[in-house]
Amino acid sequence: MVVMVEGLVANAVNCGETDKMLTLITRQYGKLSVYCRGGRRISSNFMTGSLKFTYGDYVINKTEKLNLLQEANAKMSFFDLHKNICAASLADYICEVLSDVTMPEEPDNDMLDLALNCLYVLSEGKRAPDDVKTVFEWRMAEHLGVCPDLSGCHKCGKADKEWYYLDIMNGELTCRDCGKGADEKQADEDDGTAKITVMMSGAEVYAANRIINADKSRMFSLPKDEKIKKRLGEVSEKYLCNHLERSYKTLEFYKEISKM
Ligand SMILES: [Zn+2]
Numbered sequence: 730m731v732v733m734v735e736g737l738v739a740n741a742v743n744c745g746e747t748d749k750m751l752t753l754i755t756r757q758y759g760k761l762s763v764y765c766r767g768g769r770r771i772s773s774n775f776m777t778g779s780l781k782f783t784y785g786d787y788v789i790n791k792t793e794k795l796n797l798l799q800e801a802n803a804k805m806s807f808f809d810l811h812k813n814i815c816a817a818s819l820a821d822y823i824c825e826v827l828s829d830v831t832m833p834e835e836p837d838n839d840m841l842d843l844a845l846n847c848l849y850v851l852s853e854g855k856r857a858p859d860d861v862k863t864v865f866e867w868r869m870a871e872h873l874g875v876c877p878d879l880s881g882c883h884k885c886g887k888a889d890k891e892w893y894y895l896d897i898m899n900g901e902l903t904c905r906d907c908g909k910g911a912d913e914k915q916a917d918e919d920d921g922t923a924k925i926t927v928m929m930s931g932a933e934v935y936a937a938n939r940i941i942n943a944d945k946s947r948m949f950s951l952p953k954d955e956k957i958k959k960r961l962g963e964v965s966e967k968y969l970c971n972h973l974e975r976s977y978k979t980l981e982f983y984k985e986i987s988k989m
Contacts, residue, residue, distance in 0.1 A: 730791050731799065734758060737841060737848075739824035741781045743769065749779055751798070752828050753787065754844075759835040760828055763789055765798040775801045782807045782820055782848060805845075807852040816851045818986045819858045822979040823847050823865055829973065830873060840872050846945065856949050858987060859962055864948055866965035867940045875900065875972045879938045882907055890931055895964065897925040897971050902934065925971060933960050 736755030744750050749768040753761045768779040778785050778801025788800035810820050827844040831837060847865045850856045870876045877900035881888030884907035893902040929937070936952045940961070943950065951958050970976060 732757065732789055732791050734761070734787050734789060735785070735804075736761070736787060737784045737824070737827075737845065738779060738781050739828040741765075741768075741779060747773075751779055754824075754827055754831050754841055755787075756836055756838055756841065758791075758833070759837070760831045760833050761789070761791075761796055763787070763796045763798050765801075768798070777801075777806060778803045780806060780811075782810050782824070782852075784845060805849075807848050809852040809854070810848065813854075815858055815983070815986050816854075818979065818983040819862055820848055820851055822862070822977055822983050825977055825979045826865075826869060826969070826973070829975075830869070837872070840869065842945075843868050843872060846948075850949060858983075860949065860951050860958065862983075863951065863958065863962040863965050864940055866962075866969045867937055868948065870965070870969050870972060871941050873972065876941060877968065878902065879934050879941070884908075892931065893929050893934055894926050895929050895968075897927065897968055902929070925967070927964055927967060929960075929964060930957070933957055933964070936961055937964070 734753070734755040734757045736753045738751050739754050740752040742750045747767045747769045749765040751763045751765050753763050755761055765775050765779045767773045768775040775798060777783065778787070779798065783803045784805045785801060785803040787798060790797040790799055810817050823844050827840060830840060843865065847861050851858060851861050877895060879902060881902065882890065882893065882904035883901040884903055887904055890904040892905045894908045895902055932952070936957055940948060940951070951961070966980070
């Protein structure tokens with residue numbers, strides 16, 4: 730069956746001498762592995778459309794054994810990402826998470842749009858990479874339906890406290906008065922599940938809430954305070970990676986690169 734899809738090349742792996750295998754995150758069929766014959770030849774019609782981070786229209790011969798690329802027309806190539814190793818390594822992490830959470834035959838356009846927005850601001854250099862990462866992680870948690878309830882202490886309901894404990898796996902906040910003795914820790918509960926608690930200040934909780942609930946056009950407005958921003962990023966990373974139950978080499982690489 731020949732299908733037309735719109736999607737993002739989340740990964741491109743070289744095969745044989747001139748071919749590529751693409752991971753395409755599409756609006757119509759979710760995640761698709763697509764074989765791109767001759768895609769690495771300079772003369773190939775697929776040369777631009779099959780580059781990693783490209784968003785475009787694709788014609789694919791979809792069979793049970795193999796999805797074969799027939800046409801590729803780039804709409805946005807985010808080409809500047811390839812010129813900046815820090816931005817490129819963060820884009821790699823964003824694409825890896827996106828392809829991890831998108832299932833074949835189960836398109837999720839909200840998650841695809843979130844990734845595309847992040848790639849856009851990264852390639853334009855409109856925001857610091859660390860800020861893009863923080864926004865991506867909080868909003869991805871929201872899209873996945875595992876976002877913490879940041880409306881206030883889950884025991885007393887108060888939302889005006891200076892400090893809270895965030896229970897990462899349960900996604901619950903507890904204020905200091907209700908959670909006495911619950912220091913920041915990673916411990917095992919009696920039933921063997923990991924309990925990970927981090928501290929968040931009232932200002933950090935407020936800022937995270939704003940990122941999660943902001944309109945798309947305003948989602949990158951972060952607080953100016955560098956300490957709050959740094960902490961927001963540490964918590965979002967811990968939160969998302971624990972809920973996805975894995976670590977990402979692309980994330981470790983980004984963190985190494987961004988320190989340089
Ligand atoms: Zn409380």
